[in-house]
Amino acid sequence: MEYYSSHINKLIEEFSRLPGIGAKSAQRLAFHILNLPKEQVEELSSAIVDAKANVCYCKECYTLTDQEICPICRNEKRNHHIIMVVENTRDLAAYEKTGKFDGVYHVLHGAISPMLGIGPDDIKLKELLQRLTREEIEEVIIATNSSVEGETTAMYLSKLIKPTGIKVSRIASGVPVGGDLEYIDEVTLLRALEGRVEL
Amino acid sequence: MEYYSSHINKLIEEFSRLPGIGAKSAQRLAFHILNLPKEQVEELSSAIVDAKANVCYCKECYTLTDQEICPICRNEKRNHHIIMVVENTRDLAAYEKTGKFDGVYHVLHGAISPMLGIGPDDIKLKELLQRLTREEIEEVIIATNSSVEGETTAMYLSKLIKPTGIKVSRIASGVPVGGDLEYIDEVTLLRALEGRVEL
Numbered sequence: 001m002e003y004y005s006s007h008i009n010k011l012i013e014e015f016s017r018l019p020g021i022g023a024k025s026a027q028r029l030a031f032h033i034l035n036l037p038k039e040q041v042e043e044l045s046s047a048i049v050d051a052k053a054n055v056c057y058c059k060e061c062y063t064l065t066d067q068e069i070c071p072i073c074r075n076e077k078r079n080h081h082i083i084m085v086v087e088n089t090r091d092l093a094a095y096e097k098t099g100k101f102d103g104v105y106h107v108l109h110g111a112i113s114p115m116l117g118i119g120p121d122d123i124k125l126k127e128l129l130q131r132l133t134r135e136e137i138e139e140v141i142i143a144t145n146s147s148v149e150g151e152t153t154a155m156y157l158s159k160l161i162k163p164t165g166i167k168v169s170r171i172a173s174g175v176p177v178g179g180d181l182e183y184i185d186e187v188t189l190l191r192a193l194e195g196r197v198e199l
Numbered sequence: 200m201e202y203y204s205s206h207i208n209k210l211i212e213e214f215s216r217l218p219g220i221g222a223k224s225a226q227r228l229a230f231h232i233l234n235l236p237k238e239q240v241e242e243l244s245s246a247i248v249d250a251k252a253n254v255c256y257c258k259e260c261y262t263l264t265d266q267e268i269c270p271i272c273r274n275e276k277r278n279h280h281i282i283m284v285v286e287n288t289r290d291l292a293a294y295e296k297t298g299k300f301d302g303v304y305h306v307l308h309g310a311i312s313p314m315l316g317i318g319p320d321d322i323k324l325k326e327l328l329q330r331l332t333r334e335e336i337e338e339v340i341i342a343t344n345s346s347v348e349g350e351t352t353a354m355y356l357s358k359l360i361k362p363t364g365i366k367v368s369r370i371a372s373g374v375p376v377g378g379d380l381e382y383i384d385e386v387t388l389l390r391a392l393e394g395r396v397e398l
Contacts, residue, residue, distance in 0.1 A: 003292035005265040011250040014243045019231050025219060027289060032218050033247055034254055034263055041251040044213045045244045048232055051210040052240040055233055064233055066204040090226060093202035 008034070060131070062124045063107045064089045072096075072104055079103045081138040085128065085157065087111050087145055095143065103141070106131065111149035112156055118149075120156060128157075132166060139167040146173045207233070259330070261306045261323045263288045271295075271303055278302045280337040284327065284356065286310050286344055294342065302340070305330065310348035311355055317348075319355060327356075331365060338366040345372045 004012070008030055016026035033041055057063070058070035061083075065071070072078060082103030086092050092105050110123040120126075131137070140161055144150035158168045174192035175184055203211070207229055215225035232240055256262070257269035260282075264270070271277060281302030285291050291304050309322040319325075330336070339360055343349035357367045373391035374383055 003295040004288070005254060005263070005269075007246075007250040007253045007265045008263060008288075011246045014246040017239075017243075018228055020224060020227065028219065029217055030250065031263075031287070031289060034250060036251070038251060041247060044216075045247045047206075047210045047213040048240060048244045048247075051206040051229065051233060052235070052237060054206045055204060064204070064207060064230075066206045070204075088230070089203070089207075090230060096202040 057107075061105045061107055062109065062127060063092055063105060077102075081136060082141065083128075083131070083137055083139070084141045084143050086143050087150065087153075091143065091145070103139075108144070108153065111144055111147070111153040113149040113152070116149075123153070125157070125160075129160065132161065132164060137166050139169060141169050141171065143171045256306075260304045261308065261326060262291055262304060263306075276301075280335060281340065282327075282330070282336055282338075283340045283342050285342050286349065286352075290342065290344070302338075307343070307352065310343055310346070310352040312348040312351070315348075322352075324356070324359075328359065331360065331363060336365050338368060340368050340370065342370045 011030040012026045015029045054066045058065045060073040108123040142154040144153045161168045210229040211225045214228045253265045257264045259272035284305045307322040341353040343352045
C-alpha cells in the first residue's frame, strides 16, 4: 500500500488486526479518524489506554472491573449464596440486563477446549473451587455457552462440585423465545423435547 | 450499561461512534482490547494519535500525506500535465492500484451536494483552478463517483474549465467487467448503450 503515507498505513494495519475488521473497514476507519477533530482523536486514544491501564479482575468473581471488588460483589442486597458461572464479562452483562438474577457471578474467562489447547488450569476454575470452600454457597448455576466447549466445561465443573454437596444446576437449553421450530437445528429440538416441563 | 466499569463503558462508547460499528461490535472490540498485551494496546493508541498529528494535505494535490509534497507530486517520471480529479484519497489509491495512470491527481475531499449543504467552496475546487492557471495542464480527467453528487461536481467542474481551453474528460460509466447484465440497474445499462464504442 504505497499509495498512502506510512502513518496512514500503520493506522490501517492496526485497525485491520482487530476482530471483525477487514481491509476495507480498516481503511474506512483510518480515514474517518484523519477527518475527526484532534480532541476526539485524543479522546479515543486515551479511552483505549485508560481502559487497559485501569481495568483489572475483581478479586471475588474475576469479572473485568476498575475496582478491587466489583459493584455486584460489593452489593449486600444480592444473594451471595448463589453463584452463576459464566464464560466472560459480556455473558455476565447479558444476564444482568435481564435484571432478574440477584445472586453473584464467577467469570471463567474462557471454556475448556482440547482443540484450542485450553485446559482447566487456563481458566478461572481453581479460583471458583477456592470460593466454594471459603464462602457459604448453596447453589452453583452453570451458564457457560451451549457450545461443545461450554458443555464440556459444564460437565467438568459439575463433576468437581457435586462431591462437595453443593447444588449444581445448568441453564436450560431449548427453543429460543420467538423462535420458529422450522428453522431450529435438530440438536436444539431434541434438547427442547428432553427438557420438556409439565404444564 | 452499569454492568461494566466506567472505563469499559467509555471505551465501548468511543468505539460505537466510529462508522460501521454498532453496539455489539463496539463491545467486542472493547473486550478484545482489554485482552491484548499492553504493548499492542499502546501501539494501536499511538498509531491513532500519530496519524492524526502527522498527516496533512499535500500542498500540490491535497491528498493526505505526511510530507509537504506527496510522493506522487514529487515523482518527476509522472506526467504532470494530466490531472485526475478524485473525491478522496481512497479513490486516488484505487486508481494507483491499477498502476496504469501515470499523471498526477487532485483530491477534492468531497463532492458538491446541495442536499448536505456542501457547496463548491467546501471542497478543494478553488485550489484546482489555481493549479490550472499556475501549471501547464493539457487534460483534466474527472474521476468523481458515479453518484448524483459526483456527477454534479463533474458537470460544475467541466463548465468552469472548458472556457480555459484545457481538455476536460470524464471516466466512462457502464457495465463493470465481470458484471452480469441481468443484475445491473437500468440507468447503468442505458449509460453503457450510450457510451458504446465501435469494434
